[in-house]
Amino acid sequence: MSSCRKRAAVCLAMIAAAAATVMAANASAQQPHPAAHYGIGTAPTAAEIAGWSIAVRPDGQGLPPGSGNVDHGANVYADQCAACHGTFGEGTGRYPKLTGGSLKGDRPEPTVGTYWPYATTLFDYINRAMPFPSPHVLSADDIYAITAYILNVDNIVDNDFVADRNSLPKVKMPNRDAFMWQDPRPDTAAKECMKSCVDPKMIKIESTAEGKDLTPRTTGPLDAMKPR
Amino acid sequence: MTGPVDRRRMSLRGREVASADFAARRRFLTFGAALAGGAVVGPVAAQAEEAFPPQDAPWSQMLGPGVVDRPYGQPSQFVKDVIRRNVPWLTASPESSVSFTPLQDQTGIITANGLFFERYHGGRASVDPQQHRLMIHGLVERPLLLTMEDIKRLPSVSRIHFIECPANGGMEWRAAQLNSLQFTHGMVSCAEWTGVKLSTLLAEVGLKKEAKWALVEGADAAHMDRSLPIEKCLDDCLVVYGQNGEALRPEQGFPLRLIVPGWQGNVNIKWLRRIEIGDQPWFTREETSKYTELMPDLRSRGFTWLIYAKSVITFPCPEKPPKGPGLYEIRGFAWSGKGRIAHVDVSLDGGVNWERARLEDPVLPKALTRFTHEWRWDGKPALLQSRAVDETGFVQPTISELRAVRGVNAIYNNNSIQTWQVKADGSVFDVQLS
Numbered sequence: 001m002s003s004c005r006k007r008a009a010v011c012l013a014m015i016a017a018a019a020a021t022v023m024a025a026n027a028s029a030q031q032p033h034p035a036a037h038y039g040i041g042t043a044p045t046a047a048e049i050a051g052w053s054i055a056v057r058p059d060g061q062g063l064p065p066g067s068g069n070v071d072h073g074a075n076v077y078a079d080q081c082a083a084c085h086g087t088f089g090e091g092t093g094r095y096p097k098l099t100g101g102s103l104k105g106d107r108p109e110p111t112v113g114t115y116w117p118y119a120t121t122l123f124d125y126i127n128r129a130m131p132f133p134s135p136h137v138l139s140a141d142d143i144y145a146i147t148a149y150i151l152n153v154d155n156i157v158d159n160d161f162v163a164d165r166n167s168l169p170k171v172k173m174p175n176r177d178a179f180m181w182q183d184p185r186p187d188t189a190a191k192e193c194m195k196s197c198v199d200p201k202m203i204k205i206e207s208t209a210e211g212k213d214l215t216p217r218t219t220g221p222l223d224a225m226k227p228r
Numbered sequence: 229m230t231g232p233v234d235r236r237r238m239s240l241r242g243r244e245v246a247s248a249d250f251a252a253r254r255r256f257l258t259f260g261a262a263l264a265g266g267a268v269v270g271p272v273a274a275q276a277e278e279a280f281p282p283q284d285a286p287w288s289q290m291l292g293p294g295v296v297d298r299p300y301g302q303p304s305q306f307v308k309d310v311i312r313r314n315v316p317w318l319t320a321s322p323e324s325s326v327s328f329t330p331l332q333d334q335t336g337i338i339t340a341n342g343l344f345f346e347r348y349h350g351g352r353a354s355v356d357p358q359q360h361r362l363m364i365h366g367l368v369e370r371p372l373l374l375t376m377e378d379i380k381r382l383p384s385v386s387r388i389h390f391i392e393c394p395a396n397g398g399m400e401w402r403a404a405q406l407n408s409l410q411f412t413h414g415m416v417s418c419a420e421w422t423g424v425k426l427s428t429l430l431a432e433v434g435l436k437k438e439a440k441w442a443l444v445e446g447a448d449a450a451h452m453d454r455s456l457p458i459e460k461c462l463d464d465c466l467v468v469y470g471q472n473g474e475a476l477r478p479e480q481g482f483p484l485r486l487i488v489p490g491w492q493g494n495v496n497i498k499w500l501r502r503i504e505i506g507d508q509p510w511f512t513r514e515e516t517s518k519y520t521e522l523m524p525d526l527r528s529r530g531f532t533w534l535i536y537a538k539s540v541i542t543f544p545c546p547e548k549p550p551k552g553p554g555l556y557e558i559r560g561f562a563w564s565g566k567g568r569i570a571h572v573d574v575s576l577d578g579g580v581n582w583e584r585a586r587l588e589d590p591v592l593p594k595a596l597t598r599f600t601h602e603w604r605w606d607g608k609p610a611l612l613q614s615r616a617v618d619e620t621g622f623v624q625p626t627i628s629e630l631r632a633v634r635g636v637n638a639i640y641n642n643n644s645i646q647t648w649q650v651k652a653d654g655s656v657f658d659v660q661l662s
Contacts, residue, residue, distance in 0.1 A: 036370055036372075036432050036433075036434075037431065037432060038381070038382060038432055040374065040378040040381055040382070040432075041372040041373055041374040041375070041378045041432075042372070042373050043370065043371055043372065043373070044363055044365060044371050044372070044373040048363070048373060049363065049365050049371065052363055052501070052502050053365075053504065054445075054451065055443050055445070055453065055504060055510050055512070056510070057506070057508065057510050057511070058511050059508075061506075084320070093320055094319060094320035095320045096320075103522060103526050104526065108522055108637050110517065110522065112517075115516075115517060115528075116516055116517050117511065117516050118511050118516065120511075121511060121512065121513050121516055121517070124510075124512065124513065125512070125513035125517075128450065128451045128453070128513075129349070129350055129449065129450040129451060129513075132321075132323075132324070132350075135350065135449050135450070135451075136449075175528075178526060178527045178528055179516070179520065179527070179528050179529075179530050180527060180528070180529050180530065181509075181530050181531050182531070183529065183531060183532045183533070183534065184529065185532065185534070185536060185641075186536065186622055187633045187634070188625035188629045188630060188633060190615075190623040190624065190625045190626070190629055191623060192573070192615075192617055192623050193582070194573070194581070194582045194583075195581055195582075196580060196581065197579060197580055197581070197582065198578075198579055198580055199580075200577065200578075200580050202662070203577075203578040203579070203580065203611070203661055203662070204661065204662045205649065205659045205660070205661060205662075206403070206659075206660050206661060206662040207402075207403035207404045207659065207660045208404050208649065208657055208658070208659040208660075209404040209405055209406055209407035209546075209657060209658040209659070210407060210657040210659075212405060212406075212407070214317075214405050214406055215406045215407045215408050215411060216313060216314070216315055216316065216408075216411070218309075218313060218330070218332070218408050218410050218411075218547050219309045219547075220309060222311070222313060222314070223313070223316065224316060225315070225316045225317055226316070226317065
């Protein structure tokens, strides 16, 4: 129904309607906390916190009210997303491919379908940063709908899927269990050898940047090398 | 009222006038001489000829511009090529992209503020400090909304730390690709940061006992955000407003950014607006879809925040080749997210033999450290390498050692030894050895 920003505005309007409440809230907001050591700053109001609390967790914490289905998502996506990400999420130019692809082979394609571990992150990120040129304009309903559409293109949810704060945390993403969240490094054990560490005959130049037409110039004005 | 001080002022003023007059006469005389000689050479060429001994250089013959000619100073016009540069083909748009520090021209451990590498996820935000707020809330006893004035009232500390994007060297996993120090290693910079310890702020709000993680978030168009374990927040993180003695640059998050010493660049949230305390991570897009490393078995590593020990030779390099045989000083930087650099070794023969380099003070934890090594180049082909060892004993690996474990699709955390091939003609190339 409304984006997180709009929700904040609604909350503020409600508070404004109750004048007595607003005065009390403001009064407490201006008072430093007695238990704090430095006693600086103010206590944010509930509306201030709500307006900025946009982070969504995999368990659904932070997802706002509202919902959106695949069909509506296809329409909003066509208007707001397809110019960069392609009609079906295939990407255009160097803008990210969202759907399809594979992690296997020489050039892995880590898309929502092949890579992202949590569907909730899709809602969070669209709300947080998209559409890229003019972010924070979409309603929660529209963002739920786009999320449903992208998941549907990747065959992760059915055509009749409705995305909302209850359904998104339950979506099992194909790559969810492939992540290791403990850093396994150090995973190399180089020794500090000083003399005759390798057989000089074994040293071969395996690759060189010489002759590759990839490096922008590092003198003169900025290089406007075309994307390739 | 005319005292000694005033007389000195008068006298100084008199000398300035005399000197300006003298310079004007000198210029007139030079100009007249050129006319008389019928010379067609332009003034620039004429000056260049006159600049060397025994001539008195042209800039010695006139007064320079006075104070506040440039109220905010600029580098000399003769170093105008020393700038941040980008790889235009690398990203879809410059607003979500990266630029590289010209390390080949960085003379000390501090990166000039105008040359500090940039990484944006939604462009460079222009934040009004009067309206900027930092909100700290979630699992805390006393949620807080702070103005910049509030934050600057708190006890302040200054620390010198590097910041490195974990994608630094990311284009070199498969093979040597970019023939340039700036582009293979320029996503690292180092500055003195001034601000308040994050632990001070967290004590002020009072963490609840379930508090285990912090979500840190920027005020930029992408609301760039990451989850951080509370132990790191309480250890050495800083919320800073100062960079090398002046206000943070907009490129570095003016008016407020997070510094997470020794951890990958993107967690050092710029334009910091919000810290939410929780009991588990958020698994944001920037710690799932991005900044995770795909391994050969198709599993992926996440939360690989720490920057492991790394080093690179900054002279010679492709941009700064040696000019013929003779004595040179090999120079470079080493750094580790785990603490101080213990030592750096240099090889001239592709890693067969190594010699201990000299570390230049100061050697600070989680900061760029300068090393030098005397090199008498005989004019024969050479393969130059540097290898950092940090105070934990960790030894910087070769690219082959990294590939053997991580394959070629990890993108991030390439801390391998760099090899510069010096050819007999003095040209220098980025190469990788088997």
